[in-house]
Amino acid sequence: MKINFNRREPVYVQVIRYFKQQIATNMFEPGQEIPSRRELAGEIKINPNTVQRAYKEMEEQGLIYTEGNLPSKITQDEQVLKAVREELIMDAVDEFVATVQPVHAPFEEIITLLQEKYEQAIEGKGDEQ
Amino acid sequence: MIEVKDITKKFGRKQVLKGVTFTAEKGEITCLIGINGVGKTTILNAIMALTPIKTGEILIDGEKLKPATFNHITFIPDAITVLPQMTIEESMQFMKDYYGTWNDDRAQELLSFFKLKPEEKISSLSKGNTAKANLLLGLALDVDYILMDEPFSGIDMFSREQIADVFTSHLIEDRGVIITTHEIGDIEHLIDKVVLLDDGVVKKQFYTEEIRAAEGKSVIDVMREEYKS
Incomplete structure (x- = not known):
C-alpha cells in the first residue's frame, strides 16, 4: 500500500479517496477485511488518530462496516459500491x-x-x- | 492533559520564555517547533521541574507538579544519559532498578523493534543506534506522557525512519507525546498538533488536519508565514 500525500490537503480525506479508488478498481473486494487503525497507520506512516478519523467517516458513508469487535470490512452494499465507482x-x-x-x-x-x-x-x- | 500556562523564564538577563501557553492531550502527538535557541528544551525542562520557572503554572491532568507527577511522565533528552561503558542490557537493568514504572515486556519489544543488540556497549553504538537506545530507555516506562527532545536530530535517514515508525506503532499506545524539532519534514504526517515558538512566545498552535482542511496549507506553509512576519 502506497499513498503519495499532498501536504496541503487533510490526510484523512486522502485516505478515504485512496479507499474509494481501491474499491472502484476492485483492489479491495466487497466484504474484504481492512487493516486495523494501527496497522494502516504503520503501513502508510501516518498518525493513527488520522486513520481513526478516516475510518469513522467511511463508516458513516457506509463504505466500511464493523460487526462487534471484529475487524472492519468493505461494504457489500451494491448501491454504495456503484456510487463509489460513479463518483470516481x-x-x-x-x-x-x-x-x-x-x-x-x-x-x-x-x-x-x-x-x-x-x-x-x-x-x-x-x-x- | 499537560497545561502550560503563561510560563516565563530568565537566564541571567536573557528572557528565554516570555509567557508560553499551550496544551498537549493524552493520545496525541504535540510538536514544539522553533529554530534553535527558542526555548524548546527549557519548556520540557520546566514541565519536568528540572528548571524553575519565574511565573506561570504547569498542570498535569489538572494538578500542580509534585513528586508523584513524575511517575506519570518521562523526559527523553536529546543525548543518552546512561554511562557509556554500560551495555544496553546493563542500562536497561539500571533503569529497571531506578524506576518502578519500567515495563520489561515493552522494553524487550522495543529492543527487537529497533534491532538493537543487548550486549553492545553504549559507547560502541552508531549515532542512530545511540538515539534508538536512548528512546528505548524512556519509552519502556509505563507513563502517560512522554517528552522527547529532538529525537531526529543528527542521525541518518534510515534511523530517522525507524524512529518515526515508533509513533505509528502500539509502543506509543494512547500516551501523550510532546516532541521538539526544528525539522518538520520527517514527521509532518505523524503529529496531531503543532505549537510554533518564536522569541519566547507561542506564535500559533493548531491541529495539522484542521489547518489543511480550513486553509489548504501545509505545516511548512504556516511556518513560512509565521516566521517571515
Whole structure:
C-alpha cells in the first residue's frame, strides 16, 4: 500500500479517496477485511488518530462496516459500491474537462483523441497479461 | 492533559520564555517547533521541574507538579544519559532498578523493534543506534506522557525512519507525546498538533488536519508565514 500525500490537503480525506479508488478498481473486494487503525497507520506512516478519523467517516458513508469487535470490512452494499465507482469516474471526467476546455479544441477532435487513447490503454493492458 | 500556562523564564538577563501557553492531550502527538535557541528544551525542562520557572503554572491532568507527577511522565533528552561503558542490557537493568514504572515486556519489544543488540556497549553504538537506545530507555516506562527532545536530530535517514515508525506503532499506545524539532519534514504526517515558538512566545498552535482542511496549507506553509512576519 502506497499513498503519495499532498501536504496541503487533510490526510484523512486522502485516505478515504485512496479507499474509494481501491474499491472502484476492485483492489479491495466487497466484504474484504481492512487493516486495523494501527496497522494502516504503520503501513502508510501516518498518525493513527488520522486513520481513526478516516475510518469513522467511511463508516458513516457506509463504505466500511464493523460487526462487534471484529475487524472492519468493505461494504457489500451494491448501491454504495456503484456510487463509489460513479463518483470516481465523475471526478476524473470533471478534472479532464477542466484541463481541456480552456484549450478550446473542437469537441469532435477531443472525442477522437479520447477514443484512440482509451483503446490504446485497453490494448496496452492486454499485452501485459 | 499537560497545561502550560503563561510560563516565563530568565537566564541571567536573557528572557528565554516570555509567557508560553499551550496544551498537549493524552493520545496525541504535540510538536514544539522553533529554530534553535527558542526555548524548546527549557519548556520540557520546566514541565519536568528540572528548571524553575519565574511565573506561570504547569498542570498535569489538572494538578500542580509534585513528586508523584513524575511517575506519570518521562523526559527523553536529546543525548543518552546512561554511562557509556554500560551495555544496553546493563542500562536497561539500571533503569529497571531506578524506576518502578519500567515495563520489561515493552522494553524487550522495543529492543527487537529497533534491532538493537543487548550486549553492545553504549559507547560502541552508531549515532542512530545511540538515539534508538536512548528512546528505548524512556519509552519502556509505563507513563502517560512522554517528552522527547529532538529525537531526529543528527542521525541518518534510515534511523530517522525507524524512529518515526515508533509513533505509528502500539509502543506509543494512547500516551501523550510532546516532541521538539526544528525539522518538520520527517514527521509532518505523524503529529496531531503543532505549537510554533518564536522569541519566547507561542506564535500559533493548531491541529495539522484542521489547518489543511480550513486553509489548504501545509505545516511548512504556516511556518513560512509565521516566521517571515
